[in-house]
Amino acid sequence: MNGTATKAPTVTATTSIRNVVLVGPSGSGKSRLFDHIVGAAVPARAPRGDGGDDGNPTTGLRAATISTGSVVVTLLDAPGNPDFVGEVRAGLRAADAALFVVSAADGADAASRALWHECALVGMPRAVAITALDARDADFTATLADCQAHFGAGIQPLGIPVAGEAGAVTSIADLLLGEIHDYSAGERTVRRAGPEHAEVFDTFRPSLIEGIIEESEDGTLMDRYLEGEDLDFATLEKDLLTAIAHGTFHPVLPLSAETGAGVGVLLHLIEAAFPHPALHPLPTVTPVAGGPEVELTADPDGPLVAEVVHTESDAYVGHRSLVRVFSGTLRGDRPVHVSGHLERLGVPTGEGHAPHDDDVRPGALAAPLDDELLPKTEAIAGEIVVVTKLGSAQTSDTLSSPDQPLLVTPWALPEALLPAAVAPSSRADEDRMPGAFRELAAEDPSLRIEHDSATGQVVLWTTGPAHLGLVLARLRTRFNVSVDQVPVQVALKETATARAEGLGRHVKQSGGHGQFAVCHLVMEPLPRGSGIEFAEVVVGGAVPRQFFGSVEKGVHTQLEKGLLAGWPVVDVRVTLTDGKAHSVDSSDMAFQTAAGLALRQLASPSTMTLLEPIDTVSVSVDDEHLGAVMTDISTRRGQILGSAPAVDQPGRSVLEAAVPQLELLDYAVSLRSLAHGTGTFHREHRGYEEMPERLVAQHLGERGRHA
Template sequence: MSYNTENIRNIALTGHAGAGKTSLFEALLHAGGVIQAQGSVEKGTTQSDTDSQEKARGHSIDSAIASVPYGGSHINLIDTAGYTDFRGPTLSSFAAAETIAVVVNAINGIEYGTRRMLERAAQRRLARVIVVNKIDFEGAKLGALVDALREEFGTQCLPVNLPCLGGKHVLDCFFHDKGTTDFSSLAEAHQRILDQVVEINEAVMGHYLDSGEGDLSPQELHDAFEQCLREGHLIPICFISARTGAGVKEFLELAERLLPNPAEGNPPPFVNGEGERITVNADPAQHVIADVFKIVNDPFVGKLGVFRVWQGTIRRDTQLYIDDNKKPFKVGHLFRLRGKTHEEIERAIPGDIAAIAKVEEIHFDAVLHDSHDEDSIRLSPMQFPQPMFGLALEPKHKGQEQKLSQALARLSEEDPCFRMEHHKELNETVVRGLSDLHLKVMLERMKERYGVEVTTHPPRIAYRETIAGHAEGHHRHKKQTGGAGQFGEVFLRVEPLDRGAGFEFVDAVKGGVIPGQFLPAIEKGVRQALETGAVAGFPIQDLRVTVYDGKYHPVDSKEVAFVSAGKKAFLDAVGKARPIVLEPIVDVEVAIPEASVGDVTGGLAGKRARILGTDSLRGGELVIKAQAPLAELTDYPTELKAMTGGRGRYSLDLSHYEPVPPPVQKQLTEAWKPHVEDD
């Protein structure tokens, strides 16, 4: 290994689908001498899109990692999916990078994914770079695009290079190349970015004003530039053509000379067991701290945990712990990734991205460490969108139930937005994802990898129950069957809590009328009822239960008696407390052609949706923002496709829960009655 932490750059390529991230990934690997020729997305020969689903669909589904040696730097690149359907692996990669490069299609301009990724990077306090790709394509209006970027995202968006010769070449305007550009003045662009950079640091500003820019050292410029990126005071705009290579080496030079290394980026959001922020140093001599941001179940090497080292040095044969697990594991093999290729390495230093294989206990977001002093350390979790689309499924062939469960568990490990649930009361397995396409791809992947085929049908919507009033409940459980009997009596009250508050259990028993050892049994009975529901068979939330009185028998009272008494007293109280059914309300964003706006807004209004507003996109598109009940959107993918001629795109994120209309509650309650009667 011929580099240290100061030489490392970690960059995630993100942006809207079709911006050319994978082609840029190939161009950067080629420019760095990692590959002899650029692969093609159309031909399925790229380093990153190696999955059969990616090749068949012509776009990324998962993230891919490769490193590029350039000059004196070791640049780790992460190629991510652009489609919102596959945001899980994309957002996971943010935990490993200092810089997010948002790739923009020069023809289409600012798109939905452009906004989303820049917002997410800002929330994570990561350095941001806008990469305008396809600058040599006919119809690219680059000057207008720069104006649009500055208007949309702020005047801190400034070009650091400019295209010339019709996008066939670029000229650096930070280090002041000479020449004529396709638009703007190189000297003016240079002055604008220099003024932006020096104003962040008073010492550099003073030196600049006193002596002029010619006296600013490269180190002063680097430090001020890096501070601008760290504080969001500058978002560089880079012009590139992945097709011709124009601007590709210039981007690598920018990464080497000016982008933050792992010691310069904003401190990672690590917290201890009490939720307090703690400092992690990019020091190779300290205890090891690494975060697992990606899991791959590789058919050849087994389970692969991909991690970013934040502190310390991991070597082969190192003994590491996972989270607070007291049992260590030995690092038998340590890998560097290049797409599907694994290169064995001797050690990984702070800032490195590496992988270990065949450690079954490893999981997404695990913290690896070599000292129990780090047991409680966690990286603040990324806020992932809630998977709201569901499919109930069962194996197509009998006897594959166990195989199905194992396959779904493997897929869930790889994508934090793909989840599996098993509903005991209906004996129903449900998978949830971000869209119908997301679920379709995952089930096709399961068939290819694990040989499991399934039949599917719509699942029940994830309704919830709660109460709107206060009430008291009581139940006496008494059972005598010869010999010792069962006895337990419980009085309790219920009261509503704020939406999202969850559940509270309060012990207000006085005088020992119920011995303390039976309180956990009462809570267990209450929690059983919380899971199965009281009026429509859905989990109950957002209420407080207070046990205040009861009776016991010194001989006949047993745990099982108080479990039953607690459950039935709770159901008695909920039935009197104006129970209500809550439905999930989702934030809907729909990107459509302007010509379809009437049909789409009318369609949403017919689904009890509230239209919140619209945003205009370049190229005659609109984004409609709304909130709607999830239950109304079951067939929305098909409807949107019909209304927009296949040009509409949408995303859903869980917003909140609110009461269903009375007719819907009545319908749900009536549907649940047969289950109650069968109990």
């Protein structure tokens, strides 16, 4: 902690609040810009730099609340790595506007386009900041053209960087005011543009003015402009600010995280154009007990509704929840109802995300200043604050009044599609694992922890390699739990391919009553999905009727254990055709055992095979990568089911295929590489199909070696 600020900024009304999330890919300069903006408001504060949680760059939401004089701004820095898109969505939920950061050296690459789509999905008002202006490969004009081509209508620059001596960007041309903002002396000085800047203004100013006029509610402006009228700045700025607030116009600002060039203009834009919380739509809210949607507004005197958007905990600081208040007023000395019901989203949640409802008393409230907390007594509708000691609260949980428990529908959680099986390194690690998993799940709704009953494995489902690495690092450093990664097993099934017969003979004599049972069984294949059928055609009383149930029970028990490789047997009919019994020594257990022996005796690779699970996979990808994705699906033994243009996403297609689960274990990583970060996919279980003979032989060989 830096100790540079002692008081939280004073919030007088919801209308004086601005919540802004910085969104952009890794390497865009987003986190350095965050530090620069905070530093402009708190000059004595040393920037933290690019380091993040567990020594990794920005893996969670950073937050800082600053005062710009007329408004209180809470900035959120969202991760740029695609593995942490869940944190980006949490930031978009908490904020009311976004600052979209693009590097002038990289342009609007695939990662930028994917993040822009995330903002567009929730209708987030946003401005574009182009950074890294002095980088060796920087090209502001080309990057601007990239943004206009990929981000759609409404992308227009408010300023253009002007190179000074030695090519360094020391000035920015303000297109609306006709001014040059010069930062060469370290602080901004303003002068009127000269004749040497005419080309810049002639090139970029007309399209900016026309773009603003198109968004204006004054239908006469375009005619007046085309007739040659010089529209005054006040008129243009009013329409510009309205268009930005409506989310239909996205101004582009050149910004330098090195010198702070453009930061003053950005802060003015945030104050004047970005919407306050009362202007931004609230998420869907319903009673915890169920019922119709509850209509709310961002009113400090309304019912309390707040949401946990980020959670952190460690051995020294304890549990800290970053909370956005949507309605009412949150006070540290009044109990709140904590409610979490991710299961209502209809997505797999795994261990640690069980539904819960608790009444708790929150700990201290504070305004965040990155890693520093500035104490507060209350937070009104629109504020983002840190709450300590909400021990039962998980990320995405709702806080409301115990007298009126309400539930906010969580943001869309990313699918965890990269599995990793782990095993404790020692008995002590095994004892600590359950508690560690509960804590990790509470912090991270994107993490799915599954105890697979079919394979006996503990599987961590993550969003990608970086997410998996972070989870494993937190297990080790925070909870002192060491685990070993082991190959993920896919649960198979066995079935019959041909009719087979087997004789089971269970005869034992050891004093007193012995054990005697003989069964002759026939197993035949059934159509896929038929399950297990049992029949008997015994004649002449060879097996007394009272033991038919014993044989059937023994059959089901053995089929569940498997015959070839230890996987359950499905889609077969087993028929008891003959057998023998003893008037004294036959028993229920003897015939159960004999039935199992008969099935094991008839089983062989020549009459049985393995079934593997098949998923229906829907892949959304840029059209230019569709061919490569289709080829890759084919190499994974996939069957292409069809493709079609993506709805509301020009230039993208959705491919559907049936793919064996065995071939999907690394698909989350491979697709990202194939599609250069533009691909996403969804999978649903489709059914079971026969495994190819060569893979059956390979699998049986591996099971034999490990038996």
